[in-house]
Amino acid sequence: MSGCPAAAALAACRQAWEQVLAKAKRAVVFVDAACAESLHWAGGGAGGLLEAGALNVKEFSSFEAGVAEQPKAVFVVSSLLKGRAVDIIRDIVSLSRFQYCVVFTAVSHAVHLLAHGAPGGAEPEAGSQAVFEQFEEKLCQWMGNMNYTAEVRHAPLLLAPISPHLFVTPAFASLFPMTPQDLARINASRPEKKKFGSLNDLDFSSLPPELQLQIRTLVSGLNSLFECLSVREECFAIGTLSKIIAGDLANYSQARNRRKTAQNRASVIFIDRTLDLTGAVGHHGDSLAEKIFSVLPRLPGHANDVMVNMVELTALQTKDETCNIIAPGCLAQPNDPAAKALWESLMNLRQKEAVMEVRRHLVEAASRENLPIKMSMGRVTPEQLSSYIKLFKNNSKALRNHRGLLQLVLATIQALKHPQNAKWDSFLAFERLLLQNIGESEIPSVLNELLPMIKSHNERTANDYTAEDFLVLLVYIYSVVGEIKAGKELDKAEGEVKKALVQTLCDEPELSSLLQKITGEFIFQCNEKTVGMKFVPKESIETA
Structure with missing residues (x-):
């Protein structure tokens, strides 16, 4: 297509949010996780809503509500106005004293028609939006007065622009x-x-x-x-x-x-x-951004951003202790040109070159603030970057001017120092060995080589693989091996690996968030006489 499609797509993202911002004045805004992530990357985040005049920004949850001094509410949801989303809106409105409610849904009216049984989801004649109009009546009922004002609108809040050439869809993660x-x-x-x-x-x-x-x-x-x-x-x-x-x-x-x-x-x-x-599960990439995403904890409710510990830059020392309670930083800095340029480097350059770019941006920022920085040549280390970033700590003006850049620098430092980063090279070497073995032997032999490495929590050292790591390796193995020949040898090898993994999971003092998602609504039960897994639905167990 002609022109710049990336710039046009970014403009489309912001245009969709302008509809919401136009209605945010003097309102308390409730945003679900997927829409919050889109706003987070598209520009402004919660701050953008507050700048547009919102009184407060809250999670889209039945445990939230407005106060008496907040007569207007704006709801922004990524889902159909059906089921759980409707229940949450009803709970919030019923617990509040709203007189004016505006609901933005990222799902078009045509899809709402399909959800309510209309053939093909075709729009009715004359542009009527019957489903939205019916929901407006429900909103007035929940507010307690049919003369109050309710609006339901569609806004295409689909995309989160991670970079000018990379857009993701949080609602479809x-x-x-x-x-x-x-x-x-x-x-x-x-x-x-x-x-x-x-x-x-x-x-x-x-x-x-x-x-x-x-x-x-x-x-x-x-x-x-x-x-x-x-x-x-x-x-x-x-x-x-x-x-x-x-x-x-x-x-x-x-x-x-x-x-x-x-x-x-x-x-x-x-x-x-x-x-x-x-x-997705391999470790062959040499992108610093990929490692940051892999090792730092996820920002709550987000699939495509991480929490950056800001204590190193913002901790305050009191007489008794260090006050280190501070909101986490993040990677999205859409309104900071320097941070955006550095983020592009982290995404596109090899790790060695990206780390050098981090140092260059940091040195330039310190120079502009007249901070006493000493440029050194040679290899860039996390310790060197930490020494540079400490120059900003007690300079509030410099912190404000470069807060976006500093968050990315801290993300780099923490990723490079993270114990999981040291495992990256180990994973890469092991994956190469697996590829070689798979080429020379059948998959049962590969699984038999993997078996002794599966250790329970009490037997593992810092260098050993966790149960989560083995699941990643197994996905990698079965993804590259191609067609698998069934047989007794394969059944035996897979059975031994399953048994070892189940025992490892049972021995874990606490399952990670990923393992909890994998196990879902089930509870593991195993004992010395049990071989394999037995899944028991939670509702069938009185005491878990």
């Missing part, structure tokens, strides 16, 4: 391609003569209703983006789910109308994530 197990579940509800032979036989209408709505929501959001860009797209797809999404976009009625008048052309490629699991 859990959307994952289908597997053979999904095919079995779909076939279970179909008559024998109409069962699907493979995933490639599936089409949109054969998918579960929840997945249909999720796909149509994504398609609707993409259509809104392409409408802002005035794009006529040509779609390509690799993978079953990607083909379904591309096909639904091609047949989407609003998309067909847009393509008739679009001035620009673009190619859109959809790729199932299962086709690149090796890249």
Whole structure:
């Protein structure tokens, strides 16, 4: 397409949020996690809402509410106005004294129609938005007066711009391609003569209703983006789910109308994530940004940002102790040109070059503030960067002027010092060895070599792999090995690895957040006589 598509996409993101900002004046704003992440990267974050006149910004939760002095509320949600989202809005409104409520949903009215049983989700004639109008009446009922004001609007809050050329969709972080197990579940509800032979036989209408709505929501959001860009797209797809999404976009009625008048052309490629699991779990990259994302803790509610410990820069020393309670920093600094330039370097350069860029930006910032910095040549170390950053600590003006840059520098320091960073090279070496072994022998032999390395919590040292690490390695192994020949030898090897992993999980004093997500709503039960895993639903156990 002509012009700069990245700049146009970023402008489309900000344009969507301008609708919300225009309604934020004198309101308490409730934002769900996915929309908060979009705002976080698109520019402004909670600060942008406050600058637009919002009285407060709160989590979209039934445990939140407004106070008597806050008669106006704005809700910003990434989901359908159905189910849990409706329950939360009702709880908040009922506990408050609002007289004016505005609800922004990232899901179009056409998708709401589909969710409520309208065929194809087509819009009614004359542009009527019946579902939104009905929800406005509910809002007035919950506020306790039908003469109060309620508005429901669609805003395409789909994208979070991580960089000028990388956009993510936080609301679809859990959307994952289908597997053979999904095919079995779909076939279970179909008559024998109409069962699907493979995933490639599936089409949109054969998918579960929840997945249909999720796909149509994504398609609707993409259509809104392409409408802002005035794009006529040509779609390509690799993978079953990607083909379904591309096909639904091609047949989407609003998309067909847009393509008739679009001035620009673009190619859109959809790729199932299962086709690149090796890249997702491998350690072959040399990007500093990738390591920062991998080792620093996630910012709560965000899938694409991390918490940066700011104590080194902001801790205050009192007579008794160091006061180190401070909000974490983050990577997103959309309103800081210097930080944006450095973030681009962290994303695109090799680690050695990126670290040198970190030092260069830090030295230049210190020089502009007339701080007594001594430039040194040679290898850049975390200790060297820490010594430079301490110059800013007691200079409030310098801190304000370069706070975005300093957060990225601290993220770099903490990632380079993190124990997990030392494991990165170990993972890389082990993955290369696995590739060599897989090329020379069958997978049972590889699993047998892996088995002695699986150790319980009490037996592990700092250099040993955790249960979480082994799950990553197993995903890597099965992703690169290709077709696997079944047999007794494979069954035995896999059985031994499963047994060792289950025992390791049972011995863990506390499961990590990732392992808790994997185990989901189940509780592990095992003993000396148990081989393998037994899953017991929580509701069937009186005392866990």
